[in-house]
Each structure stands twice: as C-alpha cells, then as structure tokens.
Amino acid sequence: MCSCFQGPPGTPGTPGVPGMHGYRGQDGGKGEKGYPGDIGKPGRKGDMGIDGPLGPPGDRGKRGTKGLKGDFGDKGDQGQKGECLHSSKKVAFSVTRSKMLGPVLEHTAVYFDRVLTNVGAHFDEITSHFVCKINGTYLLSVHVLGQQKRDAFAWIMLNQNHQVPVHGDSRAGYGTGSNTIILRLTQEDHVWIQLRANSALMNDYSTFSGYLLFED
Numbered sequence: 001m002c003s004c005f006q007g008p009p010g011t012p013g014t015p016g017v018p019g020m021h022g023y024r025g026q027d028g029g030k031g032e033k034g035y036p037g038d039i040g041k042p043g044r045k046g047d048m049g050i051d052g053p054l055g056p057p058g059d060r061g062k063r064g065t066k067g068l069k070g071d072f073g074d075k076g077d078q079g080q081k082g083e084c085l086h087s088s089k090k091v092a093f094s095v096t097r098s099k100m101l102g103p104v105l106e107h108t109a110v111y112f113d114r115v116l117t118n119v120g121a122h123f124d125e126i127t128s129h130f131v132c133k134i135n136g137t138y139l140l141s142v143h144v145l146g147q148q149k150r151d152a153f154a155w156i157m158l159n160q161n162h163q164v165p166v167h168g169d170s171r172a173g174y175g176t177g178s179n180t181i182i183l184r185l186t187q188e189d190h191v192w193i194q195l196r197a198n199s200a201l202m203n204d205y206s207t208f209s210g211y212l213l214f215e216d
Helices: none
Strands: 092-096 114-119 129-131 136-145 152-158 161-168 176-185 190-195 207-215
Touching: 136 152, 136 161, 136 190, 152 176
Parallel strands: none
Antiparallel strands: 092 114, 092 207, 129 190, 136 176, 136 207, 152 161, 152 190, 161 176
C-alpha cells in the first residue's frame, strides 16, 4: 500500500462569470394582516365644491323671545255703525203688597195690590200675573218675608208649571227668601207667584219684579 501526503492549499481562483437569470418562481401565499399604521398629518384644505341639491325642510325650531313693542300704526277709517244690542221696546214692572196674607189653607196665587212700576203695561193688575206681549228673554225676581214663626214658601210659576222656589224659614223668626230667574217667554205666557199651603206673608216686604232683557 502506498502512503500519500496532502500538499498545502492552492491559491484561490478568480470569481466566475455571473450566471443567467433563473425562471420566475411561483407566487407565495397571502401573508398575515399587518398592524395599522400611525395616523398621518391632516392634509391641506380642499377647494369649495359646487352647491348640492336643496334638502328637505327641517323640524320647526323653538319659539323665539318676544320682540320689542312696535310703533303705533296709522289710525284706521271709521267703521260702520253697529246694531243696538238693547231692545227698542221697554218692558219693566215692580209690585208689592200693602196687607198681610195668610196663613193660607191651600196653594194660593199671591195678589200684589201696589203697583210701583208697570212700563209697557204687561203686568195685569186684576190677576197679578205678568203677561208676555213681546217674545223675548226676561229677568224676573221675587222677595218674600214671612210672618213671625210662620214659613213663607213660594214658587215662581210659568203658566201652570213651577220654575224656582223661594223659602223664608220661620226658625229665623221672620223668615226671608229671594230668587231670580231668566226666562225666554212668548206671547201670552203668564208668570206669577204661588204661595204654598200653611205659608204666610207680611205686607210690603214682599215684592215681585221683572224686565225685558232683549226681544227675539
């Protein structure tokens, strides 16, 4: 067998000529999503764009504060004369008694023998009824004073119908009572005062009055 010895390393050779470009490799797979970058600085202000279309009406705003009082305007022309609200016809009466009445044994019409006022002559002095001759609205009132320790209970009557009561309570000694009513009456309506059974009246402290408010 032959024994061989390794000689010293040789001098490096000169670099070779670069090789030709290789073929393009296949596309790699999609990488993972990167982290968001830092927010950049604001850009410069852009130019004003063209006007857009008119939008729909907005909601109604809040009511504003009250403005200052304005100056007086010019005086207007005089208006036409209005119609008179008062009736052109006048009707009014007021009557009373000169004597005591009762105590009565049954329901009794109160007779008023003293006529204080009878404008238009609508109060019938014979029957002591107010008799309507003009269709309209009337105010009528009555006041009664009872005899001592006697009730004075009466009614304002329209024809044969009770309208409102009037009561003077005997517990007061001499009981007093009043009432007022407004009635719409037509011609030949009768308004009068009825005294209830067992009631009693003093003299001129009891009155019956009324007048026309306006005609129909």
